[in-house]
Amino acid sequence: xxxxxxxxxxxxxxxxxxxxxxxxxxxxxxxxxxxxxxxxxxxxxxxxxxxxxxxxxxxxxxxxxxxxxxxxxxxxxxxxxxxxxxxxxxxxxxxxxxxxxxxxxxxxxxxxxxxxxxxxxxxxxxxxxxxxxxxxxxxxxxxxxxxxxxxxxxxxxxxxxxxxxxxxxxxxx
Ligand SMILES: [Zn+2]
Numbered sequence: 001x002x003x004x005x006x007x008x009x010x011x012x013x014x015x016x017x018x019x020x021x022x023x024x025x026x027x028x029x030x031x032x033x034x035x036x037x038x039x040x041x042x043x044x045x046x047x048x049x050x051x052x053x054x055x056x057x058x059x060x061x062x063x064x065x066x067x068x069x070x071x072x073x074x075x076x077x078x079x080x081x082x083x084x085x086x087x088x089x090x091x092x093x094x095x096x097x098x099x100x101x102x103x104x105x106x107x108x109x110x111x112x113x114x115x116x117x118x119x120x121x122x123x124x125x126x127x128x129x130x131x132x133x134x135x136x137x138x139x140x141x142x143x144x145x146x147x148x149x150x151x152x153x154x155x156x157x158x159x160x161x162x163x164x165x166x167x168x169x170x171x172x173x
Contacts (some may be wrong), residue, residue, distance in 0.1 A: 009116040012092045015051035016059035022049040022119075027085055029123050034069070037131055039079055042068040060106060062089045065123040065138035071135035076143035082135060092117050112125050 004022025010106050014020075025148050028034075028041040047065040066085045073080045091106035093099045099108040109117050136142065 008120050009118045011116050012051060012059050012061055016053045019034055020051045026049050026120055029083055034124050039070040042070055046122060058091050060089060060091045067127055072133045073137045075136050078143055080137050084127050084130055088126050088129045
């Protein structure tokens with residue numbers, strides 16, 4: 001097992017054969033789409049990847065990524081820090097047929113023209129997917145908490161199923 005810095009892209013076939021584990025940081029400046037989805041990206045991104053061959057001989061990789069971002073609290077409209085944590089398992093595919101035959105546990109990703117997959121892109125996609133649609137401070141840190149406690153408002157946003165969750169699920173299929 002080797003541990004090296006996180007490259008932009010890897011050949012997942014060779015990586016799986018070697019049982020490669022990667023651990024590294026991605027500079028926040030490289031996450032422009034994540035920056036657009038938040039007020040700001042507060043830290044560099046920590047990411048780990050492990051490559052493997054599963055029982056069906058599929059080459060897969062599992063990963064985790066975490067980053068602190070700044071979001072607007074929807075209760076008090078003040079900025080808040082949010083620790084964004086993503087965890088994912090991908091199986092690289094060459095075509096639609098392979099994609100359709102994947103076990104549900106895996107997300108698909110297409111090999112690029114060099115037979116590699118872009119790890120930075122995976123990390124950014126996954127972090128954006130786990131951003132809360134409605135960000136809120138913890139009740140004891142929120143400017144509006146006194147108001148809510150006094151009047152006992154029911155927080156409907158937290159109880160309704162979020163339509164974006166369903167969308168995120170669909171996108172993963
Ligand atoms: Zn707040």
